[in-house]
Amino acid sequence: MGGFAAYLKSWVTGIVSLLTGLKVSIVNFFRPKVTESYPENRKTLVMPEHFKGVLTMPHNENNEHKCTACGICQMNCPNGTIKITSQTIETEDGKKKKILDTYLYNLGQCTFCNLCVLTCPSNAIVFSKDYETAIFTRSKLIMKLNNEGSRLEEKKKSASGEA
């Protein structure tokens, strides 16, 4: 291809590529905007499925949680965010049993890696979708996750569970 033909071709390819770019940007111009107007849309704001806000321990209606105070979450936590204190009691049939005393969670140190939730053998803890966690006092970042007077949820007896 000669010099002049190449020059003419560069005109055409140049214009086509410029128009392609302009088309892309004008399509984006009319697209719905992705910005969230935060305080206004507080009521309708839906957090994504994998969002991790604050570690919580769900309790059922009888004020029972599932935590057996095994301490696996505490061992797995890379930052020392979780502190479990437990006490040993004697059950009615004379067996010794470890029960949860306090479950302390330090939000200020948590990196939301989700390792505690993944490793919990009894699915006692979950991350909530709370996102407004900013507070003015540092000490309030340390939360006690188990409710006052709560106890372990009794496992439903099943045939295989007895082994």
Next chain:
Amino acid sequence: MFDFKVLTQWIDQSLRALNLPDFGVLVIELVLVGIALLAAYAILAIILIWFERKICAWFQCRLGPNRVGIFGLLQTFADTIKILLKELIPINNNDKILFYLAPFIVILSSMLSFGALPFGKGLQAIDFNIGIFYMMAVSSLGVLGVLLAGWSSNNKFSMIGAMRSGAQMVSYELSVGLSLLTMVIFAGSMQLSQIVNQQADLWFIFKGHVPALIAFLVYLIAGHAETSRGPFDLPEAESELTAGYHTEYSGIQFGFYYLAEYLNMFIIAAIATTVFLGGWQPLHIPGLDGFNHVMDYIPTPVWFLGKAFFCIFLSLWVRWTFPRLRIDQLLHLEWKYLLPLNLLNILFMALIVIFKWHF
């Protein structure tokens, strides 16, 4: 259509009725015109900055300023107050006089072209018979301020930016001139009021066939390059030159450059409007008398500003789409593509005028 001459002549007559000497009347009228133009200048700048920020946000799928005032309309006022309160940082070892003079030259050049713009029917401060010449001359004076700023800052980034700006301006001034000349050939006049009046039945962009369209596009590209924005922002390429020629400026001196940049964008759009899109003339389609009559009810300044803002939108569209050119690509585009096209176009337009092929 309301003729603003009624208003201006009423002001003139009521001033003369006060038995002032002729010279006194002239001075008062000059001051009034000056104040009106300065006010228009400031208000347009504020609107333009808001407009640019909104449009830019929409191109990037954002909402843009929406906190200060409804739709963020007061955002620019807040920014203006902020920039007025900023400290002017003095620089050591620079050319003091030129350094402080440069922002004023930039502002002055855009201010001068405001005087000759026809904003509406009878709303034009001066109507030169060489209006287009004048506009081209004063609107390219701004590069002097840029060069002075680069030179007097005693900073290598500023210097490189200013030199690039000079090279860019010299090249693209050719395309601007030639594309406007194409339309001067077509209109047979350089007087802005006459050019506008000739477009009463149909705008030049429709009247002038293909050459007018090509000239319009070339003018928009070259004019956009003249404002050194968007893909042509080499003089202030922030990744290479910090901020280019205005690196050393702070506070309202920087604000002057910022203001002049937006006003230059408006002036380029306004000239494009006047020469190609019929200035303040309403949209008229020959044969549709009812439609034309309805269009006449919209005030002429609204038409002018509407068309100018349309041109500004095109420029913003380009700005927020394309990446910055290299300096060799920039000159390549001008000298190897736009200039030959422009010369052919001017020849084509001359043929059309000679053989009367136009409407």
